Amino acid sequence: MNNIALSINGVQYNLPGPIENLNNAAGSLGVNIINTTINLLFIIAVIIALFYLVSGGVKWIISGGDQKKIEGARNTITYSVIGLVLVFISFIIMNFLSNFFGIPLLGNS
Numbered sequence: 127m128n129n130i131a132l133s134i135n136g137v138q139y140n141l142p143g144p145i146e147n148l149n150n151a152a153g154s155l156g157v158n159i160i161n162t163t164i165n166l167l168f169i170i171a172v173i174i175a176l177f178y179l180v181s182g183g184v185k186w187i188i189s190g191g192d193q194k195k196i197e198g199a200r201n202t203i204t205y206s207v208i209g210l211v212l213v214f215i216s217f218i219i220m221n222f223l224s225n226f227f228g229i230p231l232l233g234n235s
Contacts, residue, residue, distance in 0.1 A: 157229070164220065168216075168217055172210065175206050175213060176206070176210070178202055178205065178209070179202075179206040179207065179210070181202060181206075182202030182203035183199070183203065185198065185202060186199035186200070186203070
């Protein structure tokens with residue numbers, strides 16, 4: 127176990143005890159709850175983004191050549207793709223942070 131110390135103006139202050147592994151400190155139930163919640167939120171976000179992507183495609187198909195409807199459909203598709211990209215970027219960031227801090231948030235061990 128490692129002790130962490132804080133140094134202010136050259137004076138070292140030690141913490142009262144060792145810092146434990148965050149996985150053990152949170153308990154397996156807490157980690158499982160967080161893991162499940164994050165995974166569900168990612169799945170829900172992807173499903174919603176895909177729904178809007180399909181919805182934009184359907185709007186485009188039934189627009190009948192009306193430029194205003196086509197523009198609305200194009201915006202829906204664009205925003206849904208941006209949403210999907212943001213979900214995947216956040217997944218990558220969460221995976222990186224999970225590995226960096228050694229907390230199994232996304233099912234990694």
